[in-house]
Amino acid sequence: MIQVRELSLECSEVYLDSLSLEVTGGEIYILLNRLGQDSDLLFRVLSGSQAPTSGEILFDGCRQDVQAVAAFIDRVASGAEFETEARVGDWIDFLCATGLSRENLYKNLLVCNFHERHLKKKIRELAPELFKQVYLAACLAPEHENIVINDFIRGAEKGFELKFNKLLLQQKAQGRAILFLGGDILYASEIADRVGFIKNGHLLFEADAAELKDMDIKGLYQKLLN
Numbered sequence: 001m002i003q004v005r006e007l008s009l010e011c012s013e014v015y016l017d018s019l020s021l022e023v024t025g026g027e028i029y030i031l032l033n034r035l036g037q038d039s040d041l042l043f044r045v046l047s048g049s050q051a052p053t054s055g056e057i058l059f060d061g062c063r064q065d066v067q068a069v070a071a072f073i074d075r076v077a078s079g080a081e082f083e084t085e086a087r088v089g090d091w092i093d094f095l096c097a098t099g100l101s102r103e104n105l106y107k108n109l110l111v112c113n114f115h116e117r118h119l120k121k122k123i124r125e126l127a128p129e130l131f132k133q134v135y136l137a138a139c140l141a142p143e144h145e146n147i148v149i150n151d152f153i154r155g156a157e158k159g160f161e162l163k164f165n166k167l168l169l170q171q172k173a174q175g176r177a178i179l180f181l182g183g184d185i186l187y188a189s190e191i192a193d194r195v196g197f198i199k200n201g202h203l204l205f206e207a208d209a210a211e212l213k214d215m216d217i218k219g220l221y222q223k224l225l226n
Contacts, residue, residue, distance in 0.1 A: 001022070001023065001024055001025060001058075001059070001060055001061065001146070001177050002022070002059060002146050002177045002179050003021075003023075003057070003058040003059075003061070004020055004021050004022070004046075004055070005020050005055055005056050005057075006019070006020055006054065006055040006056075007019040007020070007042075007045065007054075007055035007056070007057065008053050008054045008055055008201075009041065009045060009050070009051075009052040009053045010053065014040075014041050014201070015041070015200065015201045016038075016041065016045065016052065016055075016201035017200065017201040017202040018055070019055070019202065019203055020055075020203065021179075021196060021203060021206075023177045023178065023179045023194075024177055025175045025176065026172055026175045026176070026177075027172070027177060027193045028168065028172055028178045028180065028191060028193050028194075029177075029179050029180070029192065029193065029194045029196065030180045030181075030182060030187075030188040030191075030195050030196070031179065031180070031181050031195075031196045031198055032182060032183060032184075032185055032188060032195060032196065032197050032198065032221070032225065033181070033183060033197070033198045033199060033225065034225040034226070038181075038198050038200070038201055039150055039151055039181035039182065039183070040150065041201070042181060042201075043074060043148065043150040043181055045057070046066070046148050046179075047066060047067075047070075047072040047148065048066045048067065059146050060145060060146070069144060069146060070144050070145075070146035070147065071140055071147045071148070072139075072150075073148070073149045073152050074150045074152070075150055075151055075152055075154060076131065076132060076152075077128060079123040079128075079131040084122075084123060085122060086123055087120055087121060087122055088118055088119045088120070088121055088122075088126065088134060091123055091134070092119070092138075095138055095141075100138060101141050101142070104140070104141040104143060105137050105138055106137075108137035108140050109137045111166055111167050111170065112133040112136070112137065112163040112166075113163065114130070114133050114134070114137070118130055129156065129157060129159070129160045132152075132156070132160065133160070136164065136167065140167065140171065143174075145175070145176055145177065146176065146178075147176050147177070147178045147179070148181070149178070149180045150181050151180075151181055151182040152164065152180075153182075153187075154182070154183075154184075161187075165191055168180075168191065169191070180192070185218070185221040186217070188209075188212075189209060189212045189213065189217055192209050194207070194208055194209065195207055195208075195209060195212060199224065199225055205220075205224055
């Protein structure tokens, strides 16, 4: 369970304003915003890289080392930024040597239909979608009960989105609490159990996905977030 209680923080022109929400196990909650600034700031606070001014964040009802109880999946571009000659297989060996479950990592790669031949490629030469698959598989390998995702599929091809959804629904079926920060209301209406709208750090509106189906969701998005 992910609980955010009266979370506040001012950071330049972006801020959180007494934000409260709760995500239960076996639920996908998508928190929508328009520009991505609210998502980026909230992701930094939830992952522990930036401290809030006030409020609290609880994972499974406790304040604890967030990295030990939750997976944090941020946007990534490609492996081209890796200034190394290491191959994908070497990278995976390194991750597993630090304690990551090889079985879980490969299980996640199989869900993405990641082909064994890609293990021999250099990390920096991987196509962006393939790099994201390895990154995602590694993030989910520890099997944390809570997952926080920062607009991971923005700009992704439909094929990758489908693979991502397959992994996400698998995590939901295993009882994980999943908080997705993003800006695509159509995507949210397809996969979320609940949807929230945040603007200027303030939660404006929440609805079950079933309720959204009876609404003019594009009009709602424009009304709340423009």
